[in-house]
Amino acid sequence: MATTSLGDDELWSSTNLYRQLEFLESLISTTTEASRRTLIDTFFFRASAMLPAGHRMVLNMEHDIPVTTTSTSPSSVSTLSGTIDYTALVASQDDANMFMRFPIFKILKSHIPSSFFVTEAKVLDLSAHVPQAIAEMYACGKHLQKKILRGALTNGHDWIFLLLKFNNDDDGASYSQSDVIQMYVTRSRNDPPVVRHPEPDMIAAILLHWIRNSFVDLRSDDWFEAAPVGPVHM
Template sequence: MSNEPSAKKHRGRLRSGIPGGEVIGLYENVLHVQEMLKKMQPIADGGEGADGNNEDLIPVDDVADMVGEIVKLLATKVHSRPAFALSGLQQAQIEALHLTEGPVLRLKVNPERMEHERAHGADQLWSDATFYRHLCILHSSVTRTEPSARTFIDAFFFRAAAIFSSRNSEGKRLILGLELPVSTPVGNDKATLNGFVDYAIIPTRDELAASFMRDPLLRKIRLHSDYVLFITEAKAVDVSLGHQLPQALGEMYACSEALDKKMIRGALTNGRSWLFLLVKLDGEGGTYRVSHEISIMAPGPDFSLEVNPASCAQVSIILASWIENSFTDLDSGDWFEC
């Protein structure tokens, strides 16, 4: 009889305790290992390695069998939930994800504070005055089509970066991520959201900025950034922003789950009009709040639409504040209240 202790066989359901997003990453890694094992050259029993000995040979078949079983277990978990494309989300799917609308975000009127904030970055390229003149040029020179929204959004990013840098003493700067891929389970793994996030504005230090710009991934934000603001570009020019809200909410929901945050702020815009959003998760779903639409356009003397300097300043200042408080709930210092 062998003196070696008998191996115990554990039975029951696998309970990994691994978050859904990490399960997907683990599944992809195990698939990679499985492919590597398939490429290994089998050696007959009694054979020797290239160096003339068999001490470092591994029974690949046994390992391959174990890896295959792990792939089956993970595949069941990864592929058992419905998947939704962010670009095609509808209100019915938002409701199916248990996101419900909460109180509206009401803008606070504070002219004195607004004037004070407009002075930030006055000594930089993107001062409030330069920013306004730039938007006037865009309005008079850029066609009103879907791609034109990005020219306006970019300008708001540059102005928000100037505001941020002028009042930030921690050596951080803003970087802009475009079309970030996201694929993550939501609602306790009941569904998966797949697609791309249009804009991600990330405050970070120079040494981390280079890494993110080289390889923009949400997991790097999770590890290295205390906050990030997500902006969704409206995909139709002459359609109300409210009708395009589901995609923005879906992007925010996916990103909050991927970043393991229970509160996240964002915005939806066509460049000329803006909606500011706040999503709060509770495990099964959550609630969202939406501001009234803020337009940077206003009727001029001849009743044609012109760029309004006060509205432009208002939106850029809210953006800068939204970036710095992107994972927190509203407080008394915010520009909005419920």
């Protein structure tokens, strides 16, 4: 409720968030990952409209992960690489312009912003893809030399928010995950689909807060209290 009025005079107001989601639900068959991304895009656009003055979001799709080599013992070495579906960061106007021109990890590492948020997009059972999302967050955190990294896993309708905490010696990590937060759509044969309130506003609000605080551990003003789900050994 506290964030619904933010960006009221912007294109991506709360009202237009629902209009766009309902438009997409009536236009696109969301049976593939590519089609689901139209829904995900909408939440990022809404989150960007809620930023305070002087800040900009930079959203990057298909962000390549630098090759990251990790080891759990002298004889056990593994390599992480791949592509992240979405990365988002919030920066000043000048830094945002730079990241728009050069959205690569080399620039990020040398001129790191205050946030770097990782999102993996899937179609069906999200829980089965948590390990992949955590591995990608792990690779990003190692490369950026950060102790905390926040991220999300989503299919556009359902969202799981993730928190990765590196061990003090950087040898492994632990992670926590939220319950699934779901966007509900009411459908009938003769009427257009209706997206129910308030879940989309809630998702957009959490998304913005987590992007802006992606290197920070959970605090009293967060939406969650974390209990580690399990260790991460890479």
